[in-house]
Amino acid sequence: MKTEGYSLEDKTDNRAKILSCAIHLFYQKGYDAVGVQEIATAAGITKPTLYYYFKSKLGLLEALLQEKCEPICARLEAIANSYQGEPKDTLYALACALVDIAKEDREFYFLLLSLNYSARENEAFKAVSPYMKQMFQILTEFFLRAGDKIGNMNGRQEQFAIAFQGIISHYILVMDERGPSLEEATDPHAIWELVRQFMYGIYS
Amino acid sequence: MKTEGYSLEDKTDNRAKILSCAIHLFYQKGYDAVGVQEIATAAGITKPTLYYYFKSKLGLLEALLQEKCEPICARLEAIANSYQGEPKDTLYALACALVDIAKEDREFYFLLLSLNYSARENEAFKAVSPYMKQMFQILTEFFLRAGDKIGNMNGRQEQFAIAFQGIISHYILVMDERGPSLEEATDPHAIWELVRQFMYGIYS
DNA sequence: TTGTTAGTATACCAATCGGTATACGGTTTG
DNA sequence: CAAACCGTATACCGATTGGTATACTAACAA
Numbered sequence A, B: 001m002k003t004e005g006y007s008l009e010d011k012t013d014n015r016a017k018i019l020s021c022a023i024h025l026f027y028q029k030g031y032d033a034v035g036v037q038e039i040a041t042a043a044g045i046t047k048p049t050l051y052y053y054f055k056s057k058l059g060l061l062e063a064l065l066q067e068k069c070e071p072i073c074a075r076l077e078a079i080a081n082s083y084q085g086e087p088k089d090t091l092y093a094l095a096c097a098l099v100d101i102a103k104e105d106r107e108f109y110f111l112l113l114s115l116n117y118s119a120r121e122n123e124a125f126k127a128v129s130p131y132m133k134q135m136f137q138i139l140t141e142f143f144l145r146a147g148d149k150i151g152n153m154n155g156r157q158e159q160f161a162i163a164f165q166g167i168i169s170h171y172i173l174v175m176d177e178r179g180p181s182l183e184e185a186t187d188p189h190a191i192w193e194l195v196r197q198f199m200y201g202i203y204s
Numbered sequence C: 001t002t003g004t005t006a007g008t009a010t011a012c013c014a015a016t017c018g019g020t021a022t023a024c025g026g027t028t029t030g
Numbered sequence D: 001c002a003a004a005c006c007g008t009a010t011a012c013c014g015a016t017t018g019g020t021a022t023a024c025t026a027a028c029a030a
Helices: A014-029 A036-043 A047-053 A057-081 A087-104 A106-116 A123-145 A157-178 A188-200 B014-029 B036-043 B047-053 B057-081 B087-104 B106-116 B123-145 B157-178 B188-200
Strands: none
Touching (some): A014 A047, A014 A057, A036 A047, A057 A087, A057 A123, A087 A106, A087 A123, A087 A157, A087 A188, A106 A157, A123 A157, A157 B188, B014 B036, B014 B106, B036 B047, B057 B087, B057 B106, B087 B123, B087 B188, B123 B157, B157 B188
């Protein structure tokens, strides 16, 4: 039981290194295409060390998702809850936050996206599903609350959430294929255009 | 060289059966999570037979994509090219076609979607990438041609293509999680609402 | 000192991976 | 008939899969 002042000379926190390497490799090659040995080698440790921290390969993914998704969900929820009467400002803030998250933690964002679209019966999909549902619900509840401004919401909040999430995800995906590191994607004007179109349609 | 009148008693065309089983399994578990042996067993044949028809596991995927994607692309292109002055009618037709494709060939559609979002360095992604690019281009070119009606298109055709594709994909994805077999998704009114919102925004 | 515990590595497991060498039956062609 | 060939299966390949039994080391607690 290490109380405090523990040293262990190197102490580069193997657990964190495993998580970091796992994200990189899962992003790069996909969850199923990456072996446990490969992660261990990349992290500069051996398999039993990995299995000491995580109960299985799936457990590693679950831990990874939990530690990364919870702050993201909290961040989105905070923005959605700060809604004070102007829906498109909040949507703009949400869109900027999503683009920002994708830029700051690019590999994890795309890992998340790929897991969300992966096969239903794949364990990796089942692991990511609750977090994606949570994000979807944050959006849905925002549209429900924004109903007073948008008007005639009855039942369409989920449709709006679908469309908004779809647009943003696809925007980030395509922007990423263009620029090397999502530089263009963070252009405030472009994001504003996306939100504006979402709110008002193609016709100016 | 079988010219005609060939029999071979059973003749349920093992090649087709392999393709069919591969789609089902790839959809269900993901390309990397499915072994060649598993496909062979499901098709009721053995591995060498599979390797007789396809040069490798990746070759099987490539053949599968080619035979399925080409008619889909042709169908979308035909609709996009039939554009005669009313963009939202064409968009509605495109949206209906996409939903229809997803309903008719549900497993393949979702396989396509998952491959499109899978890891960049994964061979499966590289195999699907050209077909997705082609579909994206069909949309982009449509918006470019529709510029005369929509007006002020300059450079935004790709943005519109992104948004449209994103909305439809996400719509089908979420609808699928609800209904068992995309029954609700094909509701013409719901699709029309999606297109209408895309064209005119949330405000009615 | 003597345990206890956290963390790590060596060495191993059965199972499966993608892929193939080879042969064999059936059909067609000469 | 005999050669050629298509389609198929038996049996195998080395490599890798996810996972573990065991022992070791360093640090801390008694």
